[in-house]
Amino acid sequence: MMCEREDGGSAEPPFGEPPLGDRPPGEGQPEDGAAFAALLEDSAEDLYEHAPCGYLSTLLDGTIVKINTTLLDWLGHKRGDLVSRRTFSDLLTVGGRLYHETHFAPLLRMQGEISGIALELKAADGSRLPVLVTSTVKTGGDGQPLLIRTTVFDARDRRAYESELLRARTQAEREREELQRLNAVLQQTLLPPALVKVPGLDVAAHYHIASTDKVGGDFYDLFPLTGGTWGLFLGDVCGKGAAAAAVTSLARYTLRAAAVYDPDPAAVLSNLNTVLNHEYNGEDPRFCTVVFGLVTPAERGGFDITLASGGHPPALLMSADGTARYLPTPGGQLIGVLPDAHIVTTTLHLGAGDTMLLHTDGLTEARAASDSLRQEDRYGDEALLDFARGLAPTTPSGAVAAIRDLLDSFGTGVDDDTAVLAIGVPRPSEEHL
Amino acid sequence: MTHLAIRTRTTVAGPVLELTGELDHASCSQVRDLLPGLVLHRGQQLVIDLAGVTFCDSSGITALIAARNHTLAAEADIALAAVPHHIRRIFSMVGLDQVFAAHPTARAAEAAWTPPAPRP
Numbered sequence: 265m266m267c268e269r270e271d272g273g274s275a276e277p278p279f280g281e282p283p284l285g286d287r288p289p290g291e292g293q294p295e296d297g298a299a300f301a302a303l304l305e306d307s308a309e310d311l312y313e314h315a316p317c318g319y320l321s322t323l324l325d326g327t328i329v330k331i332n333t334t335l336l337d338w339l340g341h342k343r344g345d346l347v348s349r350r351t352f353s354d355l356l357t358v359g360g361r362l363y364h365e366t367h368f369a370p371l372l373r374m375q376g377e378i379s380g381i382a383l384e385l386k387a388a389d390g391s392r393l394p395v396l397v398t399s400t401v402k403t404g405g406d407g408q409p410l411l412i413r414t415t416v417f418d419a420r421d422r423r424a425y426e427s428e429l430l431r432a433r434t435q436a437e438r439e440r441e442e443l444q445r446l447n448a449v450l451q452q453t454l455l456p457p458a459l460v461k462v463p464g465l466d467v468a469a470h471y472h473i474a475s476t477d478k479v480g481g482d483f484y485d486l487f488p489l490t491g492g493t494w495g496l497f498l499g500d501v502c503g504k505g506a507a508a509a510a511v512t513s514l515a516r517y518t519l520r521a522a523a524v525y526d527p528d529p530a531a532v533l534s535n536l537n538t539v540l541n542h543e544y545n546g547e548d549p550r551f552c553t554v555v556f557g558l559v560t561p562a563e564r565g566g567f568d569i570t571l572a573s574g575g576h577p578p579a580l581l582m583s584a585d586g587t588a589r590y591l592p593t594p595g596g597q598l599i600g601v602l603p604d605a606h607i608v609t610t611t612l613h614l615g616a617g618d619t620m621l622l623h624t625d626g627l628t629e630a631r632a633a634s635d636s637l638r639q640e641d642r643y644g645d646e647a648l649l650d651f652a653r654g655l656a657p658t659t660p661s662g663a664v665a666a667i668r669d670l671l672d673s674f675g676t677g678v679d680d681d682t683a684v685l686a687i688g689v690p691r692p693s694e695e696h697l
Numbered sequence: 698m699t700h701l702a703i704r705t706r707t708t709v710a711g712p713v714l715e716l717t718g719e720l721d722h723a724s725c726s727q728v729r730d731l732l733p734g735l736v737l738h739r740g741q742q743l744v745i746d747l748a749g750v751t752f753c754d755s756s757g758i759t760a761l762i763a764a765r766n767h768t769l770a771a772e773a774d775i776a777l778a779a780v781p782h783h784i785r786r787i788f789s790m791v792g793l794d795q796v797f798a799a800h801p802t803a804r805a806a807e808a809a810w811t812p813p814a815p816r817p
Contacts, residue, residue: 500755502755503722503759504722549766575791594789595792598793
């Protein structure tokens with residue numbers, strides 16, 4: 265509520281301060297009250313001139329007819345330079361002037377008021393003053409517009425605050441990128457840089473990262489053991505992030521060391537179970553599911569494989585004859601939480617044209633159809649077996665490429681990281697290609 | 698958004714936790730945070746009623762294992778009630794069906810409980 269007359273003379277106190285009589289009692293002695301009232305009476309003009317915000321009245325064509333001292337001080341102009349000589353638009357920067365013409369003024373004409381518009385004013389010394397502007401149109405008794413009244417708030421602090429916010433956001437984005445980079449590096453250290461070459465065996469692997477913000481807990485490796493045999497493993501540590509990565513790292517190195525000590529697959533997993541169980545128990549249990557395989561060249565050609573499973577999804581065998589089946593290890597228990605985890609082994613012969621695929625449950629737990637979390641909407645073991653039947657006979661690289669495409673087709677439906685490792689014996693004709 | 702509701706009640710046999718909703722990485726801490734405050738006497742039985750659980754992942758399993766570790770530390774037992782088919786499948790996959798006693802209902806679990814023999 266501003267003064268009624270635009271010439272600076274005001275009949276009533278502006279801003280609707282209540283008369284003193286309306287104030288609650290006890291705010292001072294009556295004499296003080298009277299003195300205070302006198303101060304208020306006196307201050308109407310002073311309040312206008314030295315208010316904590318700028319005031320400006322313009323004609324409908326924008327010509328400044330009245331401006332308060334506060335705003336003059338902010339801008340460094342003299343009253344005589346502006347009143348009747350300049351328009352509000354003249355005070356704006358080029359961009360602000362454009363905005364004023366195209367948006368501010370039309371909206372003000374249409375609505376009769378416009379509030380909280382961020383603009384920049386040009387000061388006499390050429391510096392810029394970020395402000396928030398609110399304008400209302402004063403109309404006469406006949407409803408015809410007479411004047412535009414404008415309040416101007418100093419937004420320098422606010423602008424500084426916004427810049428600070430922007431800077432903090434940029435900083436946070438940089439740090440997030442750095443974290444993602446570190447996660448990717450950490451993830452790499454949990455996987456072999458390149459799979460070793462095993463004579464007479466084709467190998468392919470893929471690691472699908474579900475989230476770049478958190479390190480997943482899937483792992484695999486293939487490495488030589490003594491006597492011409494090879495060890496391989498693939499597993500999944502429950503959970504994500506740094507804590508899971510620590511378990512993954514421990515599991516990987518324990519598996520490799522245990523295999524050197526005693527390559528029997530069941531013994532390897534028992535050793536891992538003991539290590540994890542000692543390290544993590546009580547209210548923060550950590551476990552993993554893992555398949556460990558011992559791969560031995562067979563005299564009749566191909567490889568004999570012994571697989572031990574600690575609660576891990578079964579391996580898939582896609583045979584040369586075009587069939588596919590799971591290699592179940594029922595009763596095998598997850599590794600790390602039970603003092604004596606039960607580990608189940610199975611054996612198979614991998615002949616020419618056979619491919620064995622190990623996977624983690626990120627694949628079968630993927631949401632295949634919808635955003636639903638219901639178990640029945642997950643991809644599932646049966647669907648994967650059907651998929652494998654469609655692939656067989658195949659090669660490790662062919663199977664892994666097909667699984668990659670399958671994962672891509674799920675898009676964001678893959679909640680969890682997924683690792684796949686496939687080994688296969690090439691057919692004689694393929695071997696010489 | 699995932700959501701899990703937990704209702705706790707007490708029977709002579711021990712506390713019963715009724716879980717409804719999704720038991721996953723977002724909600725498993727609700728179960729784990731509740732464990733330290735759970736009153737369990739020696740020989741009692743903690744029953745976790747899973748009838749209303751629509752989804753359970755590896756984090757959910759971790760929460761159940763944490764509950765088991767907590768009861769074992771109190772020299773008490775743990776039993777699951779009304780385990781839905783999909784959770785039973787996961788449990789048999791990871792071999793936990795051999796570790797957790799399971800009953801068709803919480804009432805059956807309570808009925809199967811025998812009070813501990815007094816200490817000599």
